[in-house]
Amino acid sequence: MVSRGLTYNILSGLEISVTLVSICSAMVSKTHSQLIFLFLFLLSSLNIASSSYTHNVANFDKWISFNVKKHEERKNDPGPDLKLRQAESNKVTITVSQDGSGHFKTISEALNSIPPRNTRRVIVSISPGVYREKVMIPRTMAFVTLSGNAGNPLTITGNDTASASGRNGSPLGTFQSATVAVDGSYFVAINIKFENSAPHEIGRRGEQGVALRISGTKAAFYNCSFSGAQDTLYDHKGLHFFNNCYIQGSVDFIFGSARSLYQNCYLNSTTKKVASITAQKRTNSSLEGGFSFKNCTVTGSGHVYLGRAWGDYSRVVFSYTYMDNLVLPKGWSDWGHQNRDSRVYYGEYMCSGPGANFAGRVPWARVLNDEEAKPFIGTQFIEGDTWLIDTW
Numbered sequence: 001m002v003s004r005g006l007t008y009n010i011l012s013g014l015e016i017s018v019t020l021v022s023i024c025s026a027m028v029s030k031t032h033s034q035l036i037f038l039f040l041f042l043l044s045s046l047n048i049a050s051s052s053y054t055h056n057v058a059n060f061d062k063w064i065s066f067n068v069k070k071h072e073e074r075k076n077d078p079g080p081d082l083k084l085r086q087a088e089s090n091k092v093t094i095t096v097s098q099d100g101s102g103h104f105k106t107i108s109e110a111l112n113s114i115p116p117r118n119t120r121r122v123i124v125s126i127s128p129g130v131y132r133e134k135v136m137i138p139r140t141m142a143f144v145t146l147s148g149n150a151g152n153p154l155t156i157t158g159n160d161t162a163s164a165s166g167r168n169g170s171p172l173g174t175f176q177s178a179t180v181a182v183d184g185s186y187f188v189a190i191n192i193k194f195e196n197s198a199p200h201e202i203g204r205r206g207e208q209g210v211a212l213r214i215s216g217t218k219a220a221f222y223n224c225s226f227s228g229a230q231d232t233l234y235d236h237k238g239l240h241f242f243n244n245c246y247i248q249g250s251v252d253f254i255f256g257s258a259r260s261l262y263q264n265c266y267l268n269s270t271t272k273k274v275a276s277i278t279a280q281k282r283t284n285s286s287l288e289g290g291f292s293f294k295n296c297t298v299t300g301s302g303h304v305y306l307g308r309a310w311g312d313y314s315r316v317v318f319s320y321t322y323m324d325n326l327v328l329p330k331g332w333s334d335w336g337h338q339n340r341d342s343r344v345y346y347g348e349y350m351c352s353g354p355g356a357n358f359a360g361r362v363p364w365a366r367v368l369n370d371e372e373a374k375p376f377i378g379t380q381f382i383e384g385d386t387w388l389i390d391t392w
């Protein structure tokens, strides 16, 4: 109990002080208009600070010294991204409603109205409903926010699979099966349900059906849900943050090469037999990808591995996570390649529940100590202090 509380304190403090340190240094060197943006930063960090301050006092020195060290390491960084700051200071909102009361009736029409090489934050505010559309955000379209209603989130749905035929008659493949595909950077989604309703039958091939593919970097998802069967969430590449999200599927339902932090998320397995929750792809030790799950819940049906190694250096960490008894005692799979056992990085830290018992784990799984866990269990894992802001 003691060590669990202690580590939480270090962490929440960490996020605040990183923000404060960067604000203070930025204040000295930045121009007037940029200060407004920084002020918003400050407001949001004070908000965090007030709730955790009292718990932090005991560990104050520890987290200060850790952050001073981090700041030293980063002092040559450009700081919060200039393009992002400019986009946020110049927001525009467009609305989508199926009943005709908004600017557009479909999400795709709304996106088509955004100019190429857009430099402003465009908030697409979408009324409740089920939108049966294939939504694509191209690489040239940055700073898009899709925002739904918190009490009644909309659903974007589709049922393409890898084996379905594409425009020229050949199979779509997993990549193209996505209901929503995001290639633009600085994407944000709030209160949206992403769905691929294609069923999964064990033993059938080509049934991968992606609900969302995220390939743009610096993307954040708040209060979203991702439902599908095989390959629900293609966390393809870039830096991503998932907060308070619900993710459901059968086989490899979170997969890809991105570097992502999943915080306070609920992972629900619908597999009938044995599957893996994640398939993190990392083929070289110098690649920066990896999935970190913090304060999540792992539950649902069947029996699951926490991850299986897609590539020799697959990297996944679960911390402060409740694991139900569907998690197989072995915990992790090398996908039949024993050479991966010494190369993958599969760590667990402060997890709980019947599935978190380490006694039966494969010998190459790691129980992380505080030092080892640190890089994974905060927004520093995704360089959040340069792009992740709470002011959307």
Ligand SMILES: *[C@@H]1O[C@H](CO)[C@@H](O)[C@H](O)[C@H]1NC(C)=O
Pocket (backbone or CB within 6 Å): 159, 198
């Ligand atoms: C996919 O959805 C469409 C539209 O609802 C439906 O007509 C079609 O039968 C579905 N395909 C499959 C394979 O379920």
Ligand SMILES: *[C@@H]1O[C@H](CO)[C@@H](O)[C@H](O)[C@H]1NC(C)=O
Pocket (backbone or CB within 6 Å): 150, 190, 191, 222, 223, 244
């Ligand atoms: C997400 O949902 C929570 C309630 O679960 C709510 O307090 C919060 O404001 C929502 N976040 C956003 C960005 O809408």
Ligand SMILES: *[C@@H]1O[C@H](CO)[C@@H](O)[C@H](O)[C@H]1NC(C)=O
Pocket (backbone or CB within 6 Å): 244, 264, 265, 295, 296
């Ligand atoms: C952990 O996640 C739960 C459920 O999402 C949330 O209610 C709780 O506040 C989170 N705890 C921390 C310390 O973030």
Ligand SMILES: *[C@@H]1O[C@H](CO)[C@@H](O)[C@H](O)[C@H]1NC(C)=O
Pocket (backbone or CB within 6 Å): 268, 269, 270, 271, 300, 301
């Ligand atoms: C999780 O998935 C199971 C099917 O495996 C389903 O019955 C259950 O309702 C889901 N849980 C939630 C919270 O939606």
Ligand SMILES: *[C@@H]1O[C@H](CO)[C@@H](O)[C@H](O)[C@H]1NC(C)=O
Pocket (backbone or CB within 6 Å): 283, 284, 285, 286
């Ligand atoms: C990883 O990639 C680097 C740079 O491309 C290369 O020099 C190195 O040999 C690769 N390592 C392995 C183990 O493949």
